[in-house]
Amino acid sequence: MYKKFDDKIIQLSHGDGGIKTGELINNLLLGYFGNDILNRLEDSAVLNCSSKKIAYTTDSFVVDPIFFPGGDIGKLSICGTVNDLVTTGCTPIALSLAFILEEGFPVSDFKRILSSIKNTINANDLKIVTGDTKVVEKGSVDKIFINTSGIGAIDNNLDLSPRRIKAGDKILINGGIAEHGIAILGSRKEFNFKSSIKSDCASLFPLVRDMISVSKKIHALRDVTRGGLASVLFEMSRASGTGIDIYENEIPIKKEVLGICQFLGLDPLYIANEGKMIIFVDKKEAGRVLDAMKKNKYGEDSRIIGEVTEKYPKSVVSKKSYEGNVVLVTRLGTRRTLDLQFCEQLPRIC
Amino acid sequence: MNSKTRELILSLNNNKPARKINIMEVCGTHTMAISRYGLRQLIPENINLISGPGCPVCVTPAGDIDWIMEIMEQYEISLFTFGDMLRVPGTRSSLYGKRSEGKDINICYSPSDALDFARKNPVKKVIFLAIGFETTIPLTAVIVKRAYLEKINNFYIFNTHKLIPEALELLVNDREIKIDAFLCPGHVSVIIGSKPYGFLAKNYGIPCVISGFEPEDILQSIAMILEQIKKETAEIEIQYRRVVKEEGNPAAVRLIYEIFDKSDSTWRGLGNISGSGLKLKDRFLKFDAGTQFPVKKIRSGEPAGCECGNVLKGIKRPFECRLFSKTCKPESPVGTCMVSREGSCAAYYKYERKHKNIKSDTKNLYKNR
Numbered sequence: 001m002y003k004k005f006d007d008k009i010i011q012l013s014h015g016d017g018g019i020k021t022g023e024l025i026n027n028l029l030l031g032y033f034g035n036d037i038l039n040r041l042e043d044s045a046v047l048n049c050s051s052k053k054i055a056y057t058t059d060s061f062v063v064d065p066i067f068f069p070g071g072d073i074g075k076l077s078i079c080g081t082v083n084d085l086v087t088t089g090c091t092p093i094a095l096s097l098a099f100i101l102e103e104g105f106p107v108s109d110f111k112r113i114l115s116s117i118k119n120t121i122n123a124n125d126l127k128i129v130t131g132d133t134k135v136v137e138k139g140s141v142d143k144i145f146i147n148t149s150g151i152g153a154i155d156n157n158l159d160l161s162p163r164r165i166k167a168g169d170k171i172l173i174n175g176g177i178a179e180h181g182i183a184i185l186g187s188r189k190e191f192n193f194k195s196s197i198k199s200d201c202a203s204l205f206p207l208v209r210d211m212i213s214v215s216k217k218i219h220a221l222r223d224v225t226r227g228g229l230a231s232v233l234f235e236m237s238r239a240s241g242t243g244i245d246i247y248e249n250e251i252p253i254k255k256e257v258l259g260i261c262q263f264l265g266l267d268p269l270y271i272a273n274e275g276k277m278i279i280f281v282d283k284k285e286a287g288r289v290l291d292a293m294k295k296n297k298y299g300e301d302s303r304i305i306g307e308v309t310e311k312y313p314k315s316v317v318s319k320k321s322y323e324g325n326v327v328l329v330t331r332l333g334t335r336r337t338l339d340l341q342f343c344e345q346l347p348r349i350c
Numbered sequence: 351m352n353s354k355t356r357e358l359i360l361s362l363n364n365n366k367p368a369r370k371i372n373i374m375e376v377c378g379t380h381t382m383a384i385s386r387y388g389l390r391q392l393i394p395e396n397i398n399l400i401s402g403p404g405c406p407v408c409v410t411p412a413g414d415i416d417w418i419m420e421i422m423e424q425y426e427i428s429l430f431t432f433g434d435m436l437r438v439p440g441t442r443s444s445l446y447g448k449r450s451e452g453k454d455i456n457i458c459y460s461p462s463d464a465l466d467f468a469r470k471n472p473v474k475k476v477i478f479l480a481i482g483f484e485t486t487i488p489l490t491a492v493i494v495k496r497a498y499l500e501k502i503n504n505f506y507i508f509n510t511h512k513l514i515p516e517a518l519e520l521l522v523n524d525r526e527i528k529i530d531a532f533l534c535p536g537h538v539s540v541i542i543g544s545k546p547y548g549f550l551a552k553n554y555g556i557p558c559v560i561s562g563f564e565p566e567d568i569l570q571s572i573a574m575i576l577e578q579i580k581k582e583t584a585e586i587e588i589q590y591r592r593v594v595k596e597e598g599n600p601a602a603v604r605l606i607y608e609i610f611d612k613s614d615s616t617w618r619g620l621g622n623i624s625g626s627g628l629k630l631k632d633r634f635l636k637f638d639a640g641t642q643f644p645v646k647k648i649r650s651g652e653p654a655g656c657e658c659g660n661v662l663k664g665i666k667r668p669f670e671c672r673l674f675s676k677t678c679k680p681e682s683p684v685g686t687c688m689v690s691r692e693g694s695c696a697a698y699y700k701y702e703r704k705h706k707n708i709k710s711d712t713k714n715l716y717k718n719r
Contacts, residue, residue: 330386330388330565331351332351332355332392332565334388334392335388336701337700337702337703
């Protein structure tokens with residue numbers, strides 16, 4: 001049994017390594033996340049891993065506001081890192097969790113975030129194996145920043161990478177775009193509009209597992225977060241040295257999301273998602289993968305949105321300076337370039 | 351694509367004009383839609399769509415940016431403006447740069463946010479950098495009137511508002527440009543209606559169509575222009591009927607002239623145009639940041655080699671500027687037309703620089719997906 005943690009607000013002493021820090025760790029954090037490895041409270045967690053290949057990633061979360069429709073900074077910090085991990089096709093085996101808290105942050109809000117993290121890790125069968133908490137003076141951070149990192153074991157026969165993308169591959173997405181960005185926007189106080197849009201924040205581990213189990217010809221995965229669909233396609237085109245054609249008509253997007261984007265002059269192709277992934281798969285197996293995705297809760301609205309055109313398109317002068325070539329085929333059948341965006345549409349989105 | 355659009359495109363191509371036609375789209379939102387949907391790929395080659403001066407950010411002279419920055423430098427100010435203004439280059443720096451240095455510069459989505467802030471923070475001096483054409487002027491007029499009625503003493507506007515029809519008159523008188531027809535702005539016309547363009551048809555014989563912003567609207571407007579040219583008439587037609595009325599919004603226009611008088615105004619690239627600007631009436635002068643925060647006049651200059659002026663007049667296309675996509679890119683703009691999302695150079699850069707020579711095969715439209 002853990003003792004109760006009755007403090008009402010976070011104080012500098014909760015992060016100074018003394019008695020209060022001990023209380024925070026033992027009475028609060030271990031209560032939520034305790035497991036055989038974390039409970040040892042050693043400087044490093046020692047893990048067993050049977051796989052030769054591991055995936056390793058890290059991400060920091062500074063989203064404003066910390067609670068938003070469809071999620072909160074806690075859920076986001078786990079889903080974000082898990083989704084980065086599973087783009088390699090790995091099985092996540094361990095996560096780290098580190099907080100930077102602002103002095104004066106209400107413990108009630110902190111508990112809400114911790115319980116959201118707990119729900120997310122339990123739902124995905126994950127473990128927090130190491131962590132850290134720092135508290136800084138009021139004004140030095142905004143409420144709470146979170147960093148997580150994760151390690152996953154990759155099946156030795158699996159190799160998902162942009163290098164494997166080839167002309168003819170189909171490109172799939174697991175549902176409507178731009179929902180996270182618009183949900184965040186709608187919950188900011190400077191925007192005076194109400195919408196029913198929720199963040200798509202979700203762990204895609206179960207979806208990836210389902211996809212990999214039906215096809216060995218998935219060539220690459222990428223989660224579609226900051227910068228939106230366009231930026232991620234652009235990066236994949238550059239990394240794989242191929243061209244990409246995307247069909248505007250096929251890109252799933254909720255009517256309400258599109259309406260808000262048009263009203264505010266935002267391009268939904270560049271707006272953040274937190275539960276979307278693009279999948280590059282051999283054209284012969286695209287149908288099978290699509291069916292598997294549609295059966296999963298996080299892939300019901302999956303669609304084939306485009307295809308890979310050619311290795312180093314003809315217009316490219318030198319392979320070294322290849323900048324990527326993504327073309328959007330508009331609903332009128334005309335073609336236009338998709339580029340990286342040059343300025344943030346919205347800061348502190350994740 | 352629905353069958354109506356398909357037929358529209360086919361009929362445009364079947365009724366190809368006998369000679370080369372220059373159609374100027376005045377509004378930046380039209381420029382953006384044309385590039386974004388690749389409309390040039392769908393119309394006959396001898397219809398030349400050229401961009402006009404209808405992006406408010408683009409026509410803001412460097413001098414105005416230098417001036418407001420000098421005010422920010424010398425006084426303790428909280429500045430509010432629309433997002434795109436932040437990146438407009440002055441002679442030396444931009445508001446974006448000033449914000450990074452720690453100046454209190456805020457992006458707002460409605461001018462009333464600035465007034466609210468002033469109300470809640472009576473010790474701060476709040477300036478709203480007012481920009482835009484007839485579309486946004488009534489919004490500024492409303493907040494000035496409100497500030498006046500509520501006797502708010504810490505709120506000011508830095509006024510760069512400009513009027514569209516006066517600029518169009520300058521363009522048709524310019525001998526270097528040969529404009530055969532105007533695609534008139536939709537949003538501006540919601541306020542002013544169709545009558546203020548009347549002189550273009552009557553005195554200069556130039557067909558005008560007030561167009562909506564969907565690609566289908568623009569294609570239909572082009573078809574209406576071709577029809578006028580074919581019949582050798584010149585009228586002001588409204589394609590954007592679902593929003594624009596002939597009389598416009600008289601209440602909004604009345605409000606504008608309750609607060610402002612017409613004045614001269616300097617446009618980047620076009621120079622000083624008589625009667626194309628607005629100044630606050632005398633009794634509202636206490637809200638005028640320019641007079642309330644005097645600063646020494648600074649020497650301003652437009653960047654060397656920048657062709658924004660010629661681009662704004664439609665004399666040159668963005669590709670023809672030697673800085674385009676070399677030193678002048680959206681992430682490091684030299685001229686204003688590359689700054690604004692609605693600037694011609696930004697539109698060409700973003701959507702068309704890799705497709706400038708593509709022509710869609712309109713014969714195959716029926717086969718298309």
